[in-house]
Amino acid sequence: MNDVYLNGEFLAADQAKVSVFDRGFLLGDGVYEVIPVYAGKCFQLSGHLIRLQASLDGVRMQNPHSQDEWKTLIEQLIERNGGGDQSVYLQVTRGVAPRDHVFPKNVTPTAFVMSSPLAPVPESYKTQGAAAIILADIRWQHCNIKAITLLPNSLLKQQALEAGALEALLIRDGYLTEGAASNAYVVIDGTIYTAPKDEKVLPGITREVVIEIAQKNNMPLLEQAVTEQQLKHADEIWISSSTKEVVPITTLDNKPVGKGIPGAIWQKMDALYQQYKQKGAT
Numbered sequence: 001m002n003d004v005y006l007n008g009e010f011l012a013a014d015q016a017k018v019s020v021f022d023r024g025f026l027l028g029d030g031v032y033e034v035i036p037v038y039a040g041k042c043f044q045l046s047g048h049l050i051r052l053q054a055s056l057d058g059v060r061m062q063n064p065h066s067q068d069e070w071k072t073l074i075e076q077l078i079e080r081n082g083g084g085d086q087s088v089y090l091q092v093t094r095g096v097a098p099r100d101h102v103f104p105k106n107v108t109p110t111a112f113v114m115s116s117p118l119a120p121v122p123e124s125y126k127t128q129g130a131a132a133i134i135l136a137d138i139r140w141q142h143c144n145i146k147a148i149t150l151l152p153n154s155l156l157k158q159q160a161l162e163a164g165a166l167e168a169l170l171i172r173d174g175y176l177t178e179g180a181a182s183n184a185y186v187v188i189d190g191t192i193y194t195a196p197k198d199e200k201v202l203p204g205i206t207r208e209v210v211i212e213i214a215q216k217n218n219m220p221l222l223e224q225a226v227t228e229q230q231l232k233h234a235d236e237i238w239i240s241s242s243t244k245e246v247v248p249i250t251t252l253d254n255k256p257v258g259k260g261i262p263g264a265i266w267q268k269m270d271a272l273y274q275q276y277k278q279k280g281a282t
């Protein structure tokens with residue numbers, strides 16, 4: 001069994017216990033990160049730790065560790081769990097206190113980190129692409145905060161799965177925001193569109209990498225939201241996340257996207273993304 005980190009200690013996962021009064025358990029009062037690890041090294045760790053701080057600030061919660069402390073303890077956990085390719089999950093909750101909506105005073109945040117083997121991205125995503133469905137974005141108004149309160153995302157993802165799809169692409173006020181667990185991109189006439197960074201989308205770390213790659217390689221990319229109609233007539237659609245990388249969506253609501261196969265612009269982005277990963281930028 002893998003080790004986990006909990007409040008200053010490394011423990012076997014089955015030895016790690018959290019109080020039933022933890023506000024994460026009772027109120028979903030916490031934030032999290034998921035960090036991919038390749039060959040024992042975190043990918044884009046500083047970006048994840050900066051976003052963690054932004055999420056904590058967004059919910060007015062204390063950061064229990066400095067960036068250096070997080071880095072050290074995450075690296076220690078990766079090593080204890082055998083290195084290689086892992087997915088690190090990190091969660092901070094406001095801590096343990098009598099149940100009350102109002103923030104408790106002088107409470108110590110609960111800090112938890114676990115890691116599991118990183119599942120390889122299925123080959124079929126690259127050869128055939130994946131399916132998505134369009135659903136209404138039923139989430140809250142602060143989707144830029146990576147909150148553990150994921151019930152709407154979970155309901156949306158489950159609906160997608162039951163429709164035979166990998167992801168739900170979400171529409172708010174007529175515009176595509178993102179996926180239930182991913183950022184979304186639409187290619188129209190050679191330009192890549194992705195929703196701008198505001199409170200309607202999570203500022204994805206993979207999204208940052210995609211934007212950097214596009215800029216360095218003269219691939220036109222606009223941080224501009226597209227309408228549902230534009231989405232339905234896109235030449236290509238992609239989604240991105242830390243554990244799935246950049247996945248082409250080739251079927252939308254049971255209809256082919258473009259030619260119904262992974263598009264040429266995705267092919268180029270994926271090749272460049274794989275190179276970027278190889279370089280192991282942290």
Ligand SMILES: Cc1ncc(COP(=O)(O)O)c(C=O)c1O
Nearest residue numbers: 181182183202204205206241242
């Ligand atoms: C709602 C949502 N948007 C976007 C992303 C992608 O973020 P990242 O690239 O940092 O994994 C995720 C990742 O889980 C997510 O849950």
